[in-house]
Amino acid sequence: MASTNFKIFNESHTDEQTYNDSEYEKATQRQSGVIQGIALSRLHNKLYFQVSSMCKAIADYIVDKGLDCNDDDVNQITTNFSEAIQNECTPIVSNHNASSDSHANGIAGNAASASKLEIARTISLTGRATGSARTDFSGDVSVNVTDVSIAGKAINDANGDRIDDTYxxxxxxxxxxxxxxxxxxxxxxxxxxxxxxxxxxxxxxxxxxxxxxxxxxxxxxxxxSEKTTLAVENLPPHSFSGNTGNSGGHSHSGSTSMNGEHRHFFYGYNNNNGPYTGDVDGVDTESNSHLNAVDRFNTSAAGNHNHTFNTNHTGAHAHSFSTNTVGSGKSFNNMPPYLAVxxxxxxx
Known part of the structure; x- marks a missing residue:
């Protein structure tokens, strides 16, 4: 037995949850499409009800012709729908072709020579454009079309709040x-x-x-700057200190000999008044023949004495020194940790 899984959406179709025909006719979203961010449930329930009802009707028609109609195989739906129509139309067309009455019924004149319909019919347009024309097909048909402007934008949302003020x-x-x-x-x-x-x-x-x-x-x-080179004025106040050895320390000393000890001799005439022929320290008796020594007298030898002396300070001197040179004057990175963006x- 043929089957279908198509069902009607919003099957209860109540006014509380579904637009009625009048509301649906006037709905701006039906005319111009759904506004982004706004979905009117009663409008959509009407739409889904109509679409699903049509799908269910087609599905039932296919099933009535003994063929399956399930949504798991769209290609099969198309094939079965076409087959159902053919099964429906083939006997009708065959009967029509075989019956002269079928050709003559409703046509003014013979079917082979008819130029118009016995009863004129109306062709109508609906949707974004409207218009209509009545014809019996005895000549070309022209339809006057009236443009229908797209509905203006919605002012309020589904809750009744003004869209321009809310969104x-x-x-x-x-x-x-x-x-x-x-x-x-x-x-x-x-x-x-x-x-x-x-x-x-x-x-x-x-x-x-x-x-x-x-x-x-x-x-x-x-x-x-990314890098910086320090100048002298950028350095904090500082000083250098150093020491030299005391190798320049010295002193002077001196002494004098005590060779100052000496005696003095002096002579006088003796009573014999004869010349003195012996040696007399420091006296040339030969050239001083008139000296007549009678006696020689000695002084004491207490002539020892000391001498003191000072040296000048010519040993005073100064030392100069220099410290080793360090550093190369290279610039250094000035940047904090970073994240590039x-x-x-x-x-x-």
């Missing part, structure tokens, strides 16, 4: 969060204009960190 447009959100001049930081290189679809952006601060405005820093100002500024 922010995408552009409005970006303009609020990232106005012109705002900074956007990302770990990807994609331009924010592509990400947001709003604004003009340029990449800034490549190889630079950001610093707050104030305390001498003005907006847009730049400065600083893409920085963009909105310019328009």
């Amino acid at each position: 922010l447009k995408k552009k409005t959100v970006i303009d609020v969060v990232y106005p012109v001049g705002a900074i956007y930081i990302s770990m990807t290189s994609t331009n924010p204009a592509t990400v947001f679809g709003v604004g003009t952006w340029k990449q800034i601060s490549q190889g630079r960190t950001l610093i707050g405005v104030g305390n001498g820093y003005s907006v847009g100002g730049t400065g600083g 893409f920085i963009w500024q909105r310019t328009a």
